Amino acid sequence: MLLAYNEFVEEVKKAAPVINRATEEDPNLLQYVAEEVTDRISLYLRLQPTPDNDYLFDERIVKVAARIVGRIFTQTKVNENGDKDDTQIVSMTDNGQSITYGDKVKNYLASSEDGEVFGGFTKLLQPYRKVHAISRFR
Numbered sequence: 031m032l033l034a035y036n037e038f039v040e041e042v043k044k045a046a047p048v049i050n051r052a053t054e055e056d057p058n059l060l061q062y063v064a065e066e067v068t069d070r071i072s073l074y075l076r077l078q079p080t081p082d083n084d085y086l087f088d089e090r091i092v093k094v095a096a097r098i099v100g101r102i103f104t105q106t107k108v109n110e111n112g113d114k115d116d117t118q119i120v121s122m123t124d125n126g127q128s129i130t131y132g133d134k135v136k137n138y139l140a141s142s143e144d145g146e147v148f149g150g151f152t153k154l155l156q157p158y159r160k161v162h163a164i165s166r167f168r
Contacts, residue, residue, distance in 0.1 A: 032086040035072075039064050041092045042099055049100030056107070063103050067095055 033041060042064045046053040053060045068087075077085045 031089045033089050033092070035068065035085045035087070038085075038087040038089075038092065038095070039068050041089070042068065042095045045093055045096035046099045046103065049097050050103055052107070053100060053103050059106065060099070060103060063106055064095075064099050067099050067102055071095060071098075 039061075043053075043060055046060060046064065071087070071091070072085050077087070079085055
């Protein structure tokens with residue numbers, strides 16, 4: 031069965047608390063993350079709008095999207111104010127015992143590759159990708 035964009039987002043939001051209970055604490059952020067992940071999935075799958083300007087998603091990927099949203103929600107919550115540093119270790123020395131941390135906030139969804147955002151689900155989503163062929167002949 032296919033779900034329209036808004037239905038898909040709602041189903042993902044219903045499933046997300048099973049993966050990450052913290053999503054219940056901030057419904058506005060959950061809405062935002064669910065929509066952004068849904069948009070990212072639609073781009074990854076190369077979905078085309080229907081004549082009603084809607085996108086249709088296979089209901090079987092709702093739980094996959096919910097798992098992605100649950101993980102992304104936590105990362106977004108950490109960076110939501112934009113004033114916290116993402117303290118990734120950039121370099122480390124052993125005997126000198128020096129550690130260098132990154133000093134910039136990472137805009138997680140905007141700067142991440144599909145494989146990183148989807149957390150290994152790219153192979154699972156791959157069969158749902160649409161092929162777009164462009165003919166050079168007229």
